[in-house]
Amino acid sequence: MAQACRRAIELGLPSIAFTEHLDFTVWHEDDAATSRGLIDRHPAHQLPIDVQGYFAELEECRGRFPELRILSGVETGEPHLFAASIAEHLRHSPVDRVLGSLHSLTLDGRLVGVGRLLYDDRDVTMRRYLTEIVRMIQQSDVFEVLAHVDFPRRYWPGGSEHYVEKDYEEEYRAVFRALAGTGRALEVNTSSPLASVDQVRWFREEGGAAISFGSDAHQPTAVGQRFDLAVDIVEAAGFRPGRDQFDFWRR
Numbered sequence: 001m002a003q004a005c006r007r008a009i010e011l012g013l014p015s016i017a018f019t020e021h022l023d024f025t026v027w028h029e030d031d032a033a034t035s036r037g038l039i040d041r042h043p044a045h046q047l048p049i050d051v052q053g054y055f056a057e058l059e060e061c062r063g064r065f066p067e068l069r070i071l072s073g074v075e076t077g078e079p080h081l082f083a084a085s086i087a088e089h090l091r092h093s094p095v096d097r098v099l100g101s102l103h104s105l106t107l108d109g110r111l112v113g114v115g116r117l118l119y120d121d122r123d124v125t126m127r128r129y130l131t132e133i134v135r136m137i138q139q140s141d142v143f144e145v146l147a148h149v150d151f152p153r154r155y156w157p158g159g160s161e162h163y164v165e166k167d168y169e170e171e172y173r174a175v176f177r178a179l180a181g182t183g184r185a186l187e188v189n190t191s192s193p194l195a196s197v198d199q200v201r202w203f204r205e206e207g208g209a210a211i212s213f214g215s216d217a218h219q220p221t222a223v224g225q226r227f228d229l230a231v232d233i234v235e236a237a238g239f240r241p242g243r244d245q246f247d248f249w250r251r
């Protein structure tokens, strides 16, 4: 965390959020995952968050780097399926920033990583993925930023350079309409192959008002990766810096 903070300061970033993955391999009986008949997850190597260690280190960094605004956070995976489990976690360990993301789709009663499903039928999987995101937005209000809207493009068979956003414009627009309708922010994720100006413009045209920049770093060296390019894309799509340097970008 300290290395990530140091990197953020080097780059001149005003703020950093540490959004730990909050994924469940066992879950609450009140979760929709239970009522949808899910029994398992593949892969299932996700570990519980070390809440104590996390907050201790975060506090240490806040003391050490007063020039940087340091936000606590979680990235909730499939939050519409785990509302009760997430609520319980956040009740004990509230955070500043909650992201929502989809990494998996259901297959035969299991949640399966979407990268694996792409190899069966990439086109069907991609449409299913974006349709499930609409459901996730409609059925969960726990997150304020939608993370990596087209996560599967990272794992596109044959290479992400063969992924064509335009083929899914209708599905993207449905996602963006749903997200904009709730006033939430779209993340431009710079660990994924970058979104095009067109894609960010679709969000704007569907009423989108707020953009967040996420480097999805996982390693200190990746903090703020390609933010220069991402800023150009977001600006070209018609967004501007918000009310201060800590705000989302706005239309």
Ligand SMILES: [Fe+2]
Binding pocket: 075, 101, 103, 147, 148
């Ligand atoms: Fe993610």
